[in-house]
Amino acid sequence: MSVMLRPFPLLLAVAACSSAPSAAPSREAAQPGLPGKWRVIMLDGRALVVGGDGRQPVLTFDEHGYGAYVGCNAFGGQGLAHEGRLYGGFALSTAMACGPPFDTQEKSVQRLLASAPQIEWRGPDRVALISPAHRIELVRAEPLPPDRFVTRAMPLIGTAWSFGALDGQAIDMPGARSGPVLTVEGDRFTIETPCVVAEGSWAQTGPGAATLKPERRTARSCNAASRVQSDAWVTALRGALRYGNGPNGEILLAGGGHWMSGDLVRRGSSEARSLAGRYEVERSSGAAQRDGARRPELILASDAYSLWDGCNRAEGLAIAFERQLFLHPNGLATLANCPSAHTDDHLKRVVLSEPRIGQIPGGLLLSSPAGTVRLRRTGDIPPGAGTSSTRLVHGMRFLVLGKPGGSLDILPQNRFRLTQQCGVTEGRWRAAPRELDGAIRFAPERPAEACERDPAARPLQRAFLGNMDVVIGPNRDIALFAGRSGAVRARLQR
Incomplete structure (x- = not known):
């Protein structure tokens, strides 16, 4: 079959403006940018x-x-x-x-x-x-309105992208099941086309900026038409590239005279079980430096975590959604008064900062604005870890933590009500166990328009749109929701 580009959604509404006289070109003119x-x-x-x-x-x-x-x-x-x-x-x-x-x-x-x-x-x-x-x-x-919803560039670590167009031309590879797919892990990337698989090292050089260095390529048997396009893709996906993301997971990569458009390969939390395990910090500035001391470690289950920083242990709920780690501490932690040299504060900062997850040989690389941590897998999770509930039941009421706050009520007949100071959003929800993006699907019917206009309230309203994973603590006291719009942490009131 042929692989063709899927159109990009309409992004912006436009309106009437006033006129202005023409001007001559100026090499000294300021260039504040196109936005x-x-x-x-x-x-x-x-x-x-x-x-x-x-x-x-x-x-x-x-x-x-x-x-x-x-x-x-x-x-x-x-x-x-x-x-x-x-x-x-x-x-x-x-x-x-x-x-x-x-x-x-x-x-x-x-x-x-x-x-x-x-x-x-x-x-x-x-x-x-x-x-x-x-x-x-x-x-x-x-200028653009200051309260508009901004889509920021997604870090590439732990992502996979399926492309549909190169240099303004839609892909047409006869017999191919899909277009080129770029997979980016902790240290390495792979570009897979019908005729060529190339891999190499990569680095995130800034927000919306990355450098790809192909090092090895393997040829596949294919037809001549696909061969030309495959070689063109391997050539384009190299060097310093800039990219931007759309609101629904689209990507546009550009650099060196080439530009590529595609979509995020949705994996939801389907990889949570494969990522679960017992991990030890490869290099630590704290407890790992002491003779005979146990290295700091992270125990990651499919719905829970336990963190040992070299001195104290803390635990809580966990969801690895779209290769991003969302945690909700349950408040249970040891409180040993250890010297700072005995603790790995860097590990705690990274793990608790919603890091992205990339795979490296024998372990994981966690990366966030707080820094990076390399973890070596040392074994399976202990027996009994990760036994939290994921079931929503009529009568549950969740108090949303953090600002601006709100509440989520699970109503009869699979309905829900999200209450914020700016208004009330109601709709239906259903279990989505076979859907790739999550376990619960929320479908608002009457969104609160005032909340949509409020930049502070808008993220919470949009979080409960589409598929989300949910984990409820074993004591039915706390809950963690995670989806495409990030995480919502809550306390279960009833």
Whole structure:
């Protein structure tokens, strides 16, 4: 079968803006970046025709893409400004029949944005995007709203990505079951195509930035058409790359004149059992340095953890969701007064900071903004570890911990109610044991609009949308929910 690109969801709504006079190019002009709303001045040397609704043609750019309105339909796609170019993905558009001249305007702008045009600054608030076939001139209209929902770049460690397009062309590999798949672990990465498997080392060099160094490749038998594309992918996925993520797990990678778009391979918590085990810190600045002392260790079960820092032990609930470790301490911990040299504070900071999980030979690498820790697997989990409940029952009421707080009620007939100060969200839930992304699926029916507009309340409301794993403590006192939007920690009131 052939592998084709899945369109990217529409990212941004666009609205009317005011006009501004033209300006001459300036090499000394400030270049504050593309994020914001821009009014279209010219397309291929001509002013665009304004639609019947009177709205001015505009383009909007943010951290992960673009949105546009040029007279008829709204459309948007992935986008990333890098190396003096706007690397963009294919647009997803509303489907109104426009007719001339609007259909021609839209197609020209869409082709331009998906062709990695050059960015030519003509002043701090004027810019031109230029491709061999088209040129569009823009003037800055207004900044992005400060309370918008921002999608940040996901660290690559522990992720896998399935790609659908390279250099603005959809993949078409006859006979292939899937497109190229990039898998990134603790120290190594693998790019697998129908004809070539390449692997090597990699490094996260910053938010949305990574360097891939292929070191070995293995050829597979395949047809000639797929061979050419496979070689092109191995060539593109090397060196220093920038990337951005969309709100639904999309990715756009760019660098060296190449750009690739794809989607996160969803694994949910399906790997939790394979990651479970007893792990010892490879190198420790605390207890591991003392002669005869037991190294700090992490015991990780599929729904619980125990942490020994070289002096004290703590435990609680655990969920490894999409290769990120979410913990909820249960408050039970030893309180020995040890000298600081006897404890591994770095291990505690990393483990408790929702680290991402990468596999390394014989163990795991945990990585977060707090740092990295290399763990060597020393054995299986002790008998009886990880016996918490994962079942929601009518009548349960969870008090959400942390700010801004709230409560979750499990109601009759598989309904739920999320109560926040800004409003109430209700809907249905169901068990999802065969779904890859979690054990419980929440489907809100009446979301609280005021909470959606509140940047502080919005993350909690969005957390209970889609699939989540849930773990309830053995004493039915605490609970941990984890899903695509992160973790929610709660206390079970009844």
